[in-house]
Amino acid sequence: MEAILAQAKKVAEEAEVFTVLAEETQVRFEANRLKHVQSRQTGRTALRIVKEGKMGYATTTEPGKVRALVDAAVETAQFGMEAKFKFPSSGSYPAVEVFDPDTEAAAAEEMVGLGEELMATVTGHTPDIVCEAGVSKGAMLVRIINSCGGQAEYHKSIFALDIEGSLIRDTDMLFVGDSQSSCHPLRNSGEVAESVLRQLELARDQARVPSGSLPVIFTPRGVAGALIPSLIAGFSGKTVIEGASPLAKNLGRRVFDNRLCLWDDATIAYQIASRPCDDEGVSSQRTLLIDRGVVANFFYDLQTAALAGTRSTGNASRHRGLPAPAPSAFVIDPGDTAFEQMVRDMKEGLVIEQLMGAEQGNILGGDFSGNVLLGYKVENGQIVGRVKDTMVSGNVYQALKQVIAIGSESRLVDGFVRAPHLYCASLAVAAR
Amino acid sequence: MKEIEATGRQLAETIKRYHADYIEARLEQSQATHITYRRRELESVDRTNAVGGNIRALVKGGWGFASFNSFDDLPARIEIAIKQARLVSGPEIKLAPVEPVVDTVPEDAAKNPAAIPLAEKKRLLDEYNDAIWRTPRIQTSLINYGDSRKKVIFLSSSGSYIAQERADIMLRLTAVATDGDDVQQAGLSLGSRGDFTAVQGLHRRVEETARRATELLSTPHLKSGEYTVVLDPVLAGVFAHEAFGHLSESDFVYENQRMREIMTLGRRFGSHQLNIVDGAIVPGLRGSYKYDDEGVPATKTYLIREGKLVGRLHSRETAARMNESLTGNARAIDYRFPPIVRMTNTYIEPGAVSFDDMLSEIKEGVYVRNWYGGTTSMEMFTFSAGEAFMIRNGKVGEQLRPVVLTGNVFTTLDNIDAIGNDLDMNQGGGCGKAGQMPLPVSDGSPHIRIRHCLVGGR
Structure with a gap:
């Protein structure tokens, strides 16, 4: 890394080298039994330079080929965007716990045991269910150095468990599933199993839904799948500086229900989205995005923050190439209403766990529309069964203005969203 | 190299x-x-x-x-x-x-x-x-x-x-x-x-x-509901990929007894005019190759012929398990992944109906073009259109906001009642499965008409 930085400094004003080394192991179950064991070793190095004020970028899996990497970055810098920022110089980082040596030490046999335990609980409840499941562990080392003297380095461990079961009766297919992740090794599968069994219980019967406007309760998974994609687009510093976000002109204005609070938080201990610094070496923080319904802030990396005349919120991600603003973990504060209470309050409506296709529409405008892959009908305060062949459509910005209640318990979904249940007043439902 | x-x-x-x-x-x-x-x-x-x-x-x-x-x-x-x-x-x-x-x-x-x-x-x-x-x-x-x-x-x-x-x-x-x-x-x-x-x-x-x-910006929302829809070749290609292509991938079927019963060869899915094909051997397209990632020569496979299920896509393992012929469909997006059963170039074969004839019988319907995306759960699928227009009395009318269409594979394919004569391949897509995305594929179709399609507007 140091050799790359030294070489780059000879040809460019500023330079930054980012490396990530990772080892992962996954045991994979197919059709209720263990089928694959996989391991993955990866090593990637990225060089970003600022030459004549413009950014150049190149990545490689062969860090030993310094000259080729520097040349590629120089070639791209001729056409690159003007760099509006300075790389962060050396500083101290918050202590964010994201590494547990026990995760690395977890044996493949233990992981197999965990998966088998989960499979046994689920098939014990519903013998004709066919499940796919995975247990994975991984460890990564991230290092960043730059020509301003900035240096960052951290280890992260990841452990994850996921399951998807399909229950087929004639041509009717029911899909259930859940996942759990942590930087600690998971020692039992109870939480995931319980969630899957609850889904199977609630989906036992089928119920019919009328077309029209209905109140909808989104479960934490429903919130993550249907509502969060639009909020990510809306709060991204990138869409905001372009004026493409519907929220861009609403900073400081109340546009959501006045009980709603949303954070971006990269500092929660042992959560897989956490980290001491972002992918540009900027310290991690908690950023309040929605403060009691008011648009409080947006999330930025160095470049978009400079363009917006503000400071980076530590949200640079190298998910695809050059760093760009991306959420670390979105957290919606819990409210005061238990899920059971929401259901009891409902005369006729839906509970949505999974809305298939919701992320495919005009996300930027907040529109969503999807087929209820897993959801339940509520009649007179009781869940009466699963709904099918039903489409639910709405707009995130309208739906989150007319919130009837916010759930009192929040749940981590896919490691990147922590949300309570959200009870929305009215969405368009089309059923056959 | x-x-x-x-x-x-x-x-x-x-x-x-x-x-x-x-x-x-x-x-x-x-x-x-x-x-x-x-x-x-x-x-x-x-x-x-x-x-x-x-x-x-x-x-x-x-x-x-x-x-x-x-x-x-x-x-x-x-x-x-x-x-x-x-x-x-x-x-x-x-x-x-x-x-x-x-x-x-x-x-x-x-x-x-x-x-x-x-x-x-x-x-x-x-x-x-x-x-x-x-x-x-x-x-x-x-x-x-x-x-x-x-x-x-x-x-x-x-x-x-x-x-x-x-x-x-x-x-x-x-x-x-x-x-x-x-x-x-x-x-x-x-x-x-x-x-x-x-x-x-x-x-x-x-x-x-x-x-x-x-x-x-100045177009109205469609009222959500059931409509007769006409799909352009791009969107109909996405439909073929999502609604049926994924269901033809044998790794969803081979170890699941109930799926095997549903997907019995010979089962009728659509009308006699419906033919759906997948094949990497069709040259020059983004899903084309000579050998798949298990070293199996590429083929062209009829999935649906004259409305009936006649074939499916295989890896070496699924073909052996189901005692069917190899199709050369085991693909990996890159070296970080093992090969799994994937589509290549998937399309609905052209029929004989002209676009105008297809429209002429529709009193009120929706004409949808271009794609945002699509996804499937096997039984149910959704795909979103980039452009939507009302069809009134056999003519394409006013433009609408983009819409999402959804359906159930066991009824929707059978609701296709007209297949156009204008096959076109779309090379702009990428397919995702089991974390491997976007895999280069192509899909295509002529214009098609579907009755009783659930369309989400507002």
Whole structure:
């Protein structure tokens, strides 16, 4: 890394080298039994330079080929965007716990045991269910150095468990599933199993839904799948500086229900989205995005923050190439209403766990529309069964203005969203 | 590209020393360029060089798989893969037999996007961006261009040694228009098998796309409900891919007794006019190749013929398990993943109905064009249209906001009551499955008409 930085400094004003080394192991179950064991070793190095004020970028899996990497970055810098920022110089980082040596030490046999335990609980409840499941562990080392003297380095461990079961009766297919992740090794599968069994219980019967406007309760998974994609687009510093976000002109204005609070938080201990610094070496923080319904802030990396005349919120991600603003973990504060209470309050409506296709529409405008892959009908305060062949459509910005209640318990979904249940007043439902 | 060849030849010898029921390796070397534009200027340009590989081993009932970037100590990687495979106990896995192949499949020298200077790519994209920004009320634009060229060496303990090269180009443009709080977007997606000319000369289409985004600002929402819909070839191709293609992937079926019962060959899914095909052997498309990632020669497979299920897509394992012929559909997006059953070029064969005749019988319906995306749960699927228009009394009427369509594969295919005579292939898509995304595929269809389709508006 140091050799790359030294070489780059000879040809460019500023330079930054980012490396990530990772080892992962996954045991994979197919059709209720263990089928694959996989391991993955990866090593990637990225060089970003600022030459004549413009950014150049190149990545490689062969860090030993310094000259080729520097040349590629120089070639791209001729056409690159003007760099509006300075790389962060050396500083101290918050202590964010994201590494547990026990995760690395977890044996493949233990992981197999965990998966088998989960499979046994689920098939014990519903013998004709066919499940796919995975247990994975991984460890990564991230290092960043730059020509301003900035240096960052951290280890992260990841452990994850996921399951998807399909229950087929004639041509009717029911899909259930859940996942759990942590930087600690998971020692039992109870939480995931319980969630899957609850889904199977609630989906036992089928119920019919009328077309029209209905109140909808989104479960934490429903919130993550249907509502969060639009909020990510809306709060991204990138869409905001372009004026493409519907929220861009609403900073400081109340546009959501006045009980709603949303954070971006990269500092929660042992959560897989956490980290001491972002992918540009900027310290991690908690950023309040929605403060009691008011648009409080947006999330930025160095470049978009400079363009917006503000400071980076530590949200640079190298998910695809050059760093760009991306959420670390979105957290919606819990409210005061238990899920059971929401259901009891409902005369006729839906509970949505999974809305298939919701992320495919005009996300930027907040529109969503999807087929209820897993959801339940509520009649007179009781869940009466699963709904099918039903489409639910709405707009995130309208739906989150007319919130009837916010759930009192929040749940981590896919490691990147922590949300309570959200009870929305009215969405368009089309059923056959 | 010489290095992986030397490693490959050595590895072919090394694996002979290890005991497993079957061992294969893939070594890959790739170069890629990505350029993105946001608003009026180029936002990022980057170049990627990657070298990596994997070892996959089968021992009795289990697969072990180890992927790596570092070529140091490959014997250790072979040992890891074998050890992992031994962890799995279960009924023995059989692989459908395939003749060992020794072959080299070079890419056409003319199709090397890596050889085109960055300056030339930038000039073209500048022109497209200018075309977008000439349109009034455009708030922002996004252009994603990517090209890659890679060489993959596949070798196996059965004696296969195949070196294949392929090039790929993707271009996606999105124009976003705003008006007060309202935000609308329109997109154009294209791709090719490394042929740069396929993304040249699109200035007029880019301008049309930008104009469409602004026009959408003043269009009404459709009322959600059931409609007769007519799909253009692009969207009907996505429909064929989502609604039926995924269900034809045997890895969803082969170990699931109930799925096997549902997907019995001979089952009727649609009318006699309906034929759906998948095939990598169809040349020159983004899903085309000579051998799949298990070294199996590509084929062309009828999935539905005259409305009946007649075939499905296989890997060596699923073909053996279901006692059906190999189709050459085991694909991996890159060396980090094992091959799984995937589509290649999937399309509905053309029929005889003209577009005008298709419309003429519709009193009130929806004409949908262009795509945002699509997804499936096997039984149910959704796909979203970039453009929607009312059909009134046999004529295309006013434009609507984009809509999402959904259906149930067991009823929707049977509701296709007209198949057009104008097959067109869409090369602008990428397919995702099991974390492997976006895999280059193409799909296509003529115009089709579907009765009783659930459409989500507002």
